[in-house]
Amino acid sequence: MNTQSQQLLESALSLPESDRAEIAASLIHSLDAESxxxxxxxxxxxxxxxxxxxxxxxxxxxxxxxxxxxxxxxxxx
Structure with a gap:
């Protein structure tokens, strides 16, 4: 993981749980080629x-x- 990605991850981990869950769901959804x-x-x-x-x-x-x-x-x- 590059420095920018690591900084982004650290920032995301400092968010409230509900926000982290929404971000995680969005990232996972972005990886699904087909629904x-x-x-x-x-x-x-x-x-x-x-x-x-x-x-x-x-x-x-x-x-x-x-x-x-x-x-x-x-x-x-």
Missing amino acids: DEDADTAWAAEIHRRVESIDNGQVNLIPWDDVMREMRDRRHG
Whole structure:
């Protein structure tokens, strides 16, 4: 990543979460060459399925800090 990109990233990371989410969504959308018309419906169904599995206790959630710690340990170990 060049200096300009790094500065842009640092500026973006200082924004409120909702603004960062909008920027991230826009960037990801810009990478999609073609849009799948059924994608929104499929994602909505998948999100609903995952939320139900959490609500029903079918999955164990892992705190973000634990995930990041494990990833750092794997990278350094």
